[in-house]
Amino acid sequence: MCNKNISCILTTQATIQIVTKQMTYYGPIILLIVGIIGCLCNFLTFTSPKLRQNPCAFYFLCSSIFEFLTITFGLSTRLAADYLGSNLQNTNRIYCKIRAYLVSAIPLIATYFILLTAIDRCMSSSIHIRLRSFSQMKIVYRSVIITILIGLLSCSHILITYDLRPKCATLYGAYAIFDGMFVVFWLGFIPHILMLIFGLMTLIHIRQMRRRRPQLKIITPIEPKRPRNDTKTDTQLILMMLVQVGLSSLLTLTRMIYYAYYILGPSLTGYNKMIGSFLMSFTTLLYYTNYAKSFYIYTLSSQLFRSVFLQRLKEYGQKIFNLNPLVLKNVATSQTR
Template sequence: MSNTNISSSFLATIEIVTIQMTYYGPIILLTVGIFGCLCNFLTFTSRQLRENSCAFYFLCSAIFEFLSITFGLSTRLAADHFDYDLQNSNRIFCKFRAYYVSSIPLIATYFILLSAIDRYMSSSTDVYLRSFSKIKVAYRNMMLVQIGLSSILSLTRMIYYTYYIHGPLFTGDHKVIGSFLMSLTTLLYYTNYVKSFYIYTLTSQLFRSIFIQRIHSCIQKRFESNTSIIMIV
């Protein structure tokens, strides 16, 4: 009897944690992620980095990270807590969302990979390898990733969805624990696309200094604009 009570209490706690996690988790990730993406946009669109192929890859990655977290997390939050069941009632939207949340994050990931390869080539002693570290090559690689790799590699996520939909249904205790693990892994999945500004940009002395310069420039322009308005009035 005591084991049953302990089990029921544990499962009730897991359910409460799952509800709180699926509500506050996406909100926190959206706030932190959108702020980080906007900061990356501000950094990698600076004049100093316009001919920097590595910065171009980071900018492309930030764009796809922004698309990933804004659509993926917002639709997940709406479905879990605001009775927005379009993905359950509309087959076309369901398939579109499944493909979108699989392919778009992969594109962001492989732009990060391309930036790492670009840094290796730019620092290589081989002249031939260094020739690949150019903005023109970056444009071609961007198209390759978007059209080729992202379509192929998204199959891994599709296989997972197929198993989840057609696999054996969870019941009872397994359903509660399975729901918790699904929610946790989903948040961890999106956390990977929230961290780039805080891990890659701020840890680089060059990118960090450019970001600070852009912030100072924006504040100065805003201050000068307000000052001119006051003088006119």
């Protein structure tokens, strides 16, 4: 049998090593390209006049900005350290601290902006006027500032504890476990469980709204004024939020479950260590995929997003092509003079 053959085992190990190496090399490059293009397209779409004054869309825009920073900084520095010969992380103390801090704080903020979209859709779909009043731009602006401050401050302990030991690492012992659990719970389980809860509550609110729609009265003057959102726009944004929350939870929690096992589980040796290295690399790619997928998820799940995106492309295309004749005319005039 092959499993009793030493040569077969060695071949399997070599195959795993090759797959792991190829995956950790080509995976980040693909995610960098796909993610950067997607985030730029998100920025183009969510800054459209039709969406930029919508609270949920504004949270999506803020999340896209921090997803862009997560991909460009996190993946590029990881790729540089693994394959481009950069050893700055393990030789420069300041860079060690700053990188460890940013690769935790930036994705944390992006994740909590998605949580805010779930909260906003939950509030806006409520049958209660007071809850619906929380979905307005003046509250959104405050929430964005508070979320960024909480994300930056909550990760500030990393600036103190990470250092060259001799490689860039956190304090050993109990704090190392705390640092790992901080990432698992504060970035993984807590926001995504809350996302799922608010997503479920949104579905419940939609059902309640449909049942009571014939009895609902026109909004009273007591309710704070906010931009009138088309029903179709709200419905499409809810769909985008639900799909984003579901896939984000799947990808991130898969990574966090294995990361928790890696920290708290038994030390791996030999063949098991090789499998563990493969799973760590694979779940890391899943983690970064979460921040590269948004544009493609929105495009597939929302007809509104597709139409706004195509309209924005058309607008910029017209500006570019309408500008060229003017430029050529001015150049020709200057040459005749």
